[in-house]
Amino acid sequence: MKKFNTQSRRNFMKGAGVTALMSAAGSGSALGMGMGQSMGGSGKGYNFDDIYSRIGHNSVKWDAAIRRYGRENITVPMGIADMDFKQPPFVVKALQERAKYEQFGYETLPDSFYQSIIDWNKDRYGLDVKKEWIVTSSALKPGMISSMRGLNPVKGKVILQTPTYSGFTGAIHKAGMRVEMNPMKKINGRWHMDLEDLANRLDYETKCLILCNPNNPSGECWTADELRALGDLCISRGVTILADEIHCDFTNKGQKFTPYASIGEKYANSSISYRSPSKTFGQANLKVAYFVCQNKDLMNATMIGGGHDAGCNAFGLIACETAFRDGAQWVDDLNDYIDGNFDYLVDFVNKSGNMPGIEYSKPEGTYLAWLDCNGLMEKVITDDYRRYYHDKMRDQGRRHSGLTKEMALSEWIVENSGVQLNAGSSYGIGAEGFMRMNIAVPRSSLETALGHLNKALKAV
Ligand SMILES: Cc1ncc(COP(=O)(O)O)c(C=O)c1O
Structure with missing residues (x-):
């Protein structure tokens, strides 16, 4: 297959109207996209809108959060840098083919x-x-x-x-x-x-x-x-x-x-x-x-x-x-999708009256949102809350020394919205009052998470 760099590839696809054609062709189209891909809501080719449950598969992101807080208390975990999307279909197919050869001894790299x-x-x-x-x-x-x-x-x-x-x-x-x-x-x-x-x-x-x-x-x-x-x-x-x-x-x-x-x-x-x-x-x-x-x-x-x-x-x-x-096209589509998630997040946070105590603007890369939560921290992480959090960790047999304000805020956010974010304090000096949100999730999950978070923040 002829290869294109990212920018020219995107332009080529758009210029040729292939994107629209692929969307119209529906699932299983043979337009050089690999077998068995589904076309979807993103309108760009590969579908990242579907929610593919990771619960019950030893997922650090989902199952560890559920073990800790209980299924009913987790809305969307948005911590560890791991995407909730399905594997590209052409990779799945190649792995299935490999599994048919029933030998897993030492191999060289071809x-x-x-x-x-x-x-x-x-x-x-x-x-x-x-x-x-x-x-x-x-x-x-x-x-x-x-x-x-x-x-x-x-x-x-x-x-x-x-x-x-x-x-x-x-x-x-x-x-x-x-x-x-x-x-x-x-x-x-x-x-x-x-x-x-x-x-x-x-x-x-x-x-x-x-x-x-x-x-x-x-x-x-x-x-x-x-x-x-x-x-x-x-x-x-x-x-x-x-x-x-x-x-x-x-x-x-x-x-x-x-x-x-x-x-x-x-x-x-x-x-x-x-x-x-x-x-x-x-x-x-x-x-x-x-x-x-x-x-x-x-x-x-x-x-x-x-x-x-x-x-x-x-x-x-x-x-x-x-x-x-x-995987070039898959990654191009994924980037478009994540860019859309960032736009959604930025618009949501900056809409008047929304997300009080959080400041955010669009980043250049990654699928991680680095939220300035200093305003929120000031309001909710009181000495009393920190004491409560410390005692809760101790009573649960969890690490309870060196707990930071950001860790307390992470706990507060889960307790009040079911959304799990990473505490800024583990990212070193300069991270005070920040929380990291992983937005490599279907748009509907992002909407749900932000809806819950917004409600919790407005209730403060
Ligand atoms: C910047 C960065 N480097 C390294 C890693 C970990 O990579 P690995 O699991 O391959 O060691 C991560 C995981 O989130 C990361 O964000």
Whole structure:
């Protein structure tokens, strides 16, 4: 199949009127969309409107929330970064085919697997990746742990630009390193890196910085200029950039993801990029990720770190290859859908009288909404509520030391609306009063969640 980059692909589809034709063709159309897909309410091709229950399937997002709060008390869990949509039908079909071959012994990775990664990077981001630069791991964090172990002095510092993904802290500790936070600044609604502060934090103990691009939780897609400024400082101080680009395939309309390795040879040569189909296609539990590095010394150091080395898994590699090979249209449609969810959310929050105590504007990428809940926090998280929350956690045998105001707010929101959000406090300095909402859900679930939340906030 001829390949298009994201923008030209979207334009091509629209220009040719194919979108309308596909919508009219209905389910099972053979317009190059893969077998068995359903056409739906999004009007763009693939259907993301259907609610596909995840309850009873050991879902962290749903079942863990239900175990904790009870089914009747959960409206929509919107925590962990995991989508509620069904797997692309062409991936399901490929997995079903694989299951027919009743052998699951050790396997090698075929060239076609690497080629799917190479093509995805070239087609969508214009990035040249060579097969020998790619190494797989079961997930992103094991790869990063390997790199940190290989590159850092014992108990060295790893820089996090906060607010940033909560899981980095655990990964840094597992690697035997320490976290050093370089808080970002929010200026005119957008977060900015603070390189002056960073320069003061880089010392002989600092060999790595984890860049999150697009940033989880705030959604910034860092520009080439921002990345170069960061890179110049890091290169001048001998710091390797570990570029976590797991959310790279989610950009809102008019926005662009810039791979760190694409901004120039010296930057590519002093960094390692970590990617995965897990967020893009909702394959987190198929356990395939990969990292890319063109610098042999950095790659060798990572190999010595060794934590990533879990081999490949039979289903994960099929899912990954199929998704990258055949999934461009699915991801384009998904991006349109999520962009629509963001528009819905922004309109809803900013409608006069709605969502008192919450401020929000549209982000550049990811499917995560970083809500400023400081107004709400002031009203509902009183000393009495914090005491009640602490005692409740203690009585339930849960962790009750180090509870933050944001955790209390998360509890308050579940108790009053059944909506589960992530507490900002786990994302580091700069996250005070913020909550993270995962909006990779069918529009109707988003409407339901916001309706419940709004009612709870108006009742305060
Ligand atoms: C930015 C970021 N990096 C890494 C991860 C975790 O990836 P993995 O499960 O592949 O280690 C997540 C999960 O939400 C994430 O948001």
